[in-house]
Amino acid sequence: MSSIRVEQLGKAFRIKKKQEGFAGSFKSLLKPLYEDKTAVDGITFSARQGETVAFLGPNGAGKSTTIKMLTGILHPTIGFAEVLGCCPWTERTKLSYRIGSVFGQKSQLWYHLPPIDTFELMSRIYELRRSDYLQRRDEMIERFELAPYMNTPVRKLSLGERMRCEIAASLLHRPQVLFLDEPTIGLDVVVKQRIRRLIHELNEQEGTTVFLTSHDAGDIEQLCERAIVINYGRIVFDDRVELMKLRYMTHKTIRLVVADDPGDMDIPGATVVERSETKVVLSVDTSLTTIEAALTNVMSSRRIIDVTIEDPPMEEIITRMYGDFGEEDCSS
Amino acid sequence: MSTEDRTNSASYYSITEHDQPGKLRRQLSFVLRSWTLNLAGAMEFRLSFLLTAGMMMINNIVWIVFWGLYFNRFQVLNGWELHDVMMLWAVSAGGFGLMATFFGNASRIANIIATGQLDVYLAQPKPVLLHVLISRMSVSAIGDVLFALLVFAIFGDKSAAGIAKFGLAMAIAAVIFIFFSVIVNCLAFWVGNTEGLSIQLFNALLTFTTYPTSIFKSWGKLVLFAVIPAGFISYLPIGLLREINLPFLIGALAVSALFVACGTLLFYRGLKRYTSGNMMTLRR
Numbered sequence: 001m002s003s004i005r006v007e008q009l010g011k012a013f014r015i016k017k018k019q020e021g022f023a024g025s026f027k028s029l030l031k032p033l034y035e036d037k038t039a040v041d042g043i044t045f046s047a048r049q050g051e052t053v054a055f056l057g058p059n060g061a062g063k064s065t066t067i068k069m070l071t072g073i074l075h076p077t078i079g080f081a082e083v084l085g086c087c088p089w090t091e092r093t094k095l096s097y098r099i100g101s102v103f104g105q106k107s108q109l110w111y112h113l114p115p116i117d118t119f120e121l122m123s124r125i126y127e128l129r130r131s132d133y134l135q136r137r138d139e140m141i142e143r144f145e146l147a148p149y150m151n152t153p154v155r156k157l158s159l160g161e162r163m164r165c166e167i168a169a170s171l172l173h174r175p176q177v178l179f180l181d182e183p184t185i186g187l188d189v190v191v192k193q194r195i196r197r198l199i200h201e202l203n204e205q206e207g208t209t210v211f212l213t214s215h216d217a218g219d220i221e222q223l224c225e226r227a228i229v230i231n232y233g234r235i236v237f238d239d240r241v242e243l244m245k246l247r248y249m250t251h252k253t254i255r256l257v258v259a260d261d262p263g264d265m266d267i268p269g270a271t272v273v274e275r276s277e278t279k280v281v282l283s284v285d286t287s288l289t290t291i292e293a294a295l296t297n298v299m300s301s302r303r304i305i306d307v308t309i310e311d312p313p314m315e316e317i318i319t320r321m322y323g324d325f326g327e328e329d330c331s332s
Numbered sequence: 333m334s335t336e337d338r339t340n341s342a343s344y345y346s347i348t349e350h351d352q353p354g355k356l357r358r359q360l361s362f363v364l365r366s367w368t369l370n371l372a373g374a375m376e377f378r379l380s381f382l383l384t385a386g387m388m389m390i391n392n393i394v395w396i397v398f399w400g401l402y403f404n405r406f407q408v409l410n411g412w413e414l415h416d417v418m419m420l421w422a423v424s425a426g427g428f429g430l431m432a433t434f435f436g437n438a439s440r441i442a443n444i445i446a447t448g449q450l451d452v453y454l455a456q457p458k459p460v461l462l463h464v465l466i467s468r469m470s471v472s473a474i475g476d477v478l479f480a481l482l483v484f485a486i487f488g489d490k491s492a493a494g495i496a497k498f499g500l501a502m503a504i505a506a507v508i509f510i511f512f513s514v515i516v517n518c519l520a521f522w523v524g525n526t527e528g529l530s531i532q533l534f535n536a537l538l539t540f541t542t543y544p545t546s547i548f549k550s551w552g553k554l555v556l557f558a559v560i561p562a563g564f565i566s567y568l569p570i571g572l573l574r575e576i577n578l579p580f581l582i583g584a585l586a587v588s589a590l591f592v593a594c595g596t597l598l599f600y601r602g603l604k605r606y607t608s609g610n611m612m613t614l615r616r
């Protein structure tokens with residue numbers, strides 16, 4: 001069963017263009033110039049209940065605009081969308097009882113008050129049954145380990161603590177679909193790990209559909225089974241995360257331990273990334289050569305003690321992917 | 333575990349009772365909780381809270397002293413006596429105070445729209461306009477409400493009917509203030525950040541509500557009742573509190589209802605044009 005269904009969804013904004021400096025501002029005041037910018041250009045996809053989808057793309061690709069349309073915040077220019085059987089922008093209120101959203105840059109916690117007060121208000125906003133709310137609140141506090149911060153004003157919490165409270169608050173009403181817009185932005189590695197684990201558990205145990213935008217490779221690799229990549233408002237990839245890795249993984253890393261100083265190495269299709277006395281790290285472009293050919297080349301002149309072949313980290317894949325988009329745009 | 337397994341194993345049950353009877357009670361509970369939290373947030377900074385509210389009372393008292401001096405020399409101003417002017421100040425400051433205390437975001441809607449801060453309200457299942465309005469409390473405005481009550485306690489008619497009439501006058505003033513503000517702030521949906529313009533228009537209304545209507549003649553009076561609705565507030569001490577002038581009272585109630593309808597309609601029409609934004613925001 002589809003929990004999210006999107007057909008030819010598009011959104012264009014009218015943006016005022018201004019030339020540089022004060023003269024430009026004055027000119028713009030007398031004769032403003034506008035430009036239509038298409039943020040989302042007729043995208044189509046669907047997601048099943050319980051699926052974890054990463055919605056990726058470079059800055060300005062249209063990710064946040066899409067999430068805002070799917071949560072009913074923005075009205076589209078064209079197209080159709082359905083989340084849990086509701087049209088987000090015409091049935092926004094009905095839908096919002098069943099979905100949760102976390103916008104990494106927009107807090108729903110009251111800044112001067114402790115999270116426990118916001119939680120209490122959330123129970124009124126979502127009209128939760130008192131006994132169920134108390135049980136759910138305690139469960140969230142335990143699961144997200146929030147007990148030490150519940151009575152501290154939000155302004156005194158660290159970013160990581162605040163984000164955990166933020167996600168817990170958005171889960172209080174047991175949403176069936178959770179939209180996360182860059183939930184780990186600005187967090188340290190440990191906190192990121194913890195938040196990923198919690199979202200993963202939630203998906204496993206409650207079957208919550210997770211729709212996530214992020215620039216963080218770890219979020220995608222550890223949380224999501226499917227990736228939708230958007231660029232300039234259009235979907236350019238929609239498949240399993242594993243397949244995305246394969247498609248954009250044109251390089252492999254070979255770590256070598258050699259018996260003697262390896263000296264200068266000139267291997268066609270491979271570049272030396274790192275070199276010390278007996279250790280060498282090579283990046284092999286598999287579209288130009290094979291791993292076997294590269295290793296044969298090394299072994300012909302050097303004695304190898306140990307060898308490890310690795311896939312590049314997700315971070316590198318995303319960097320390459322976004323780079324490719326840039327080149328495609330330049331060539332077109 | 334596959335997606336199918338997760339979907340099947342997870343027994344979804346709703347813990348919200350939004351589709352059950354008792355909607356109004358739950359809506360009221362939400363509004364009351366928001367106001368309580370606003371006050372709690374304001375009281376986080378105890379000294380600042382007391383000073384801000386106290387300073388606003390002193391600020392208003394200065395005007396009362398000014399009018400006191402005037403009426404000490406001239407007993408009547410075009411039919412208005414000291415008592416009427418005091419009640420004018422009580423109604424105007426009280427109405428404004430109610431707006432800014434309980435619906436404190438009314439004058440900030442243009443900024444909220446222009447900076448994309450509506451996102452949080454739109455993502456939650458409550459009437460957006462109501463939710464926005466009640467999500468802020470102006471501490472200084474508490475001083476205005478206390479000032480209004482103090483002036484009423486000194487100069488007002490403390491009979492049951494007098495208290496009811498004063499309550500009604502403050503309510504009419506508050507409704508006109510709130511929805512005039514909503515209307516001028518909603519311009520931001522169509523013409524960008526109109527924060528400055530909205531403040532100017534609202535201040536024009538507020539200023540004219542603190543002068544007796546009798547000092548304005550012909551065109552001035554027309555503007556006061558037809559362009560900016562200040563006349564429907566500033567005539568309340570005569571047309572409702574001194575003696576009930578039925579055509580005026582019906583007119584004031586009708587204008588209030590009209591403003592509520594226009595403000596609400598305009599806001600929800602404008603939401604369709606809302607463009608959000610990427611500014612980092614926190615609820616304060």
